[in-house]
Amino acid sequence: MRDQLVLALLAVLIGGIVGFLLFVPFVAASYRRGGRLPLSRLAMWSAALVYFWAIWTYTLLPLPDPDTMVCAGVNLNPAQFVADILEAISAPGAFLTNPAVLQLLLNVALFVPLGCFVRVLGQRGVVVSAVLGLSISAIVEFTQLTGVWGLYPCAYRVFDVDDLLTNTIGAVIGSLLALALPRAMRAGVASTSAAPGGEVTxxxxxxxxxxxxxxxxxxxxxxxxxxxLWLQFVVQDRSAVIAGTIAGVTGTLAAIIGTLAVVMATGRTIGDIAVGVRFAGGPGDEWVARLMRYLGGIGGYLLLSALPGGWGGLAFVFAVLSLVLVFTRVGPGGLPGLLARRRLSDARRGASRPR
Structure with missing residues (x-):
């Protein structure tokens, strides 16, 4: 049970890291396609990402020690699981706790979410779910059969054609179960239709x-x-690597300079570009407005977080204030709109140019 929990946590950890790296491109793609990103859609895609890694952690991990591993066998009989079930029925003891029955149920259950995700996120039916279930199961099984494609001299887990069948059945069941969800819910999660009039919510x-x-x-x-890496392998200064000060300062400066360059060049932050909005109109010089937009948003947060000692805590206060202002009468433009004296609007409605 402990090992299963560790594998689940590992899948969540890897999925979280990958999701973090893909967050901005995912937001940008969603708003580019439809001008909106329902929270339910984000949650479902996040769950699907964790599930993807769970398939691999549960089927391939833990990796064995090459010096002590034992080569596993191969089952090429597609009806072997039927014989195992019949044997389990006649065997003494509880049917559901029989190892063969548990193996069958787990193989089916592991791919039920896949069919659900295909139905809800991909808006595809049983046939596509079955094909994807069979394909992914085949990749997993052949990865096991080849010893992770040559990493090991032989398979360390049994290659079982029954797994291909039961995994595919699980994907089909998941697709059918997803039909139980209200149509409006399934449509809302999958929808990429644009928000009315390009509204900036x-x-x-x-x-x-x-x-x-x-x-x-x-x-x-x-x-x-x-x-x-440069300090470790080029400069070979182990003490600097352990201290981490140079890396920390350089990373912070890179974030400040990089985000500032984007704003001054485009008038928009990376987030503004991702969701397709801009601060436009209003009095004053456009270059000054761009700088104020930066300081009223991510720039202000980064600069405050870089302050020494306990002063870095002001960044948290700044973030809370920025979030509160979005939900006040100031409107979604919040603090950047106030400082830049610009109105937040859909980027597709035109852009202001610096004078």
């Missing part, structure tokens, strides 16, 4: 703010990693 603004933060953290983290 508060939810849209929140997505932009989160995208700005995620993009800044990715810039900061990736820069820090590159600096650490």
């Amino acid at each position: 508060r939810g849209r603004r929140i997505y932009a703010m989160v995208s700005d933060l995620v993009a800044a953290l990715i810039i900061q983290g990736s820069t820090g990693i590159l600096v650490q």
Whole structure:
């Protein structure tokens, strides 16, 4: 039971990391296609991402020690599970606790979510679910059969054609079960229809703010990693690597400079671009307005978080204030709109140019 929990947590961890890296492109693709991103759709795609990694963690992990592993067998009899079930029926003890029965039920259950995701997110039926279920199961089984494509000298788990059948059955069952969901719910999750009139909602603004933060953290983290690698393998300064100060400072500067460059060049933050909005109109010089837009958003947060000592805590206060202003009479433009004296609008309605 403990091992199963560890594998589940590992799938959530990997799925969370990949989801974090893909968040901004996913938001951008959703708004580019339909001008909206329902929270239910984001939640379903997040669940699907974790599920994808769960398939691999549960079927391939834990990897064995090459020195102690034992080569597994092969089952090419497509009806072997039927014989196992019949044997389980006649065997003493509880039927549902029989290892053969449990194996069958788990193989079916593992692919039930796949059929549900295909139905709800992909708007495809039983046939597509069956084909995908069979295809993914085949990839998993052949990965096991080949010892992770040559990583091991032989298969460390049994290659079983019954798994191909039961996994496919699970995907079909999932597709049929998804029909029980209200049609409106399934349509809402899968919908990419545009918001009426390109309306800039508060939810849209929140997505932009989160995208700005995620993009800044990715810039900061990736820069820090590159600096650490440079210090480790080029400079070979182990003490600097352990301290992490150089990487931290460089990463923070990269995030500040990178996000500022995007705003000054386009008038929009990365989040604004992702959700398709811009701050336009209003008095004053456009270049100053762009700088104010930056300081009223992700720029202000990054600069405050870079302050030494306990002053970095002001970044949290700034973030809370920014979020509160979005939900006040100020409107979705929030603090950036106030400082830049610009109105938040759909980017497709035109752009202002710096004078």
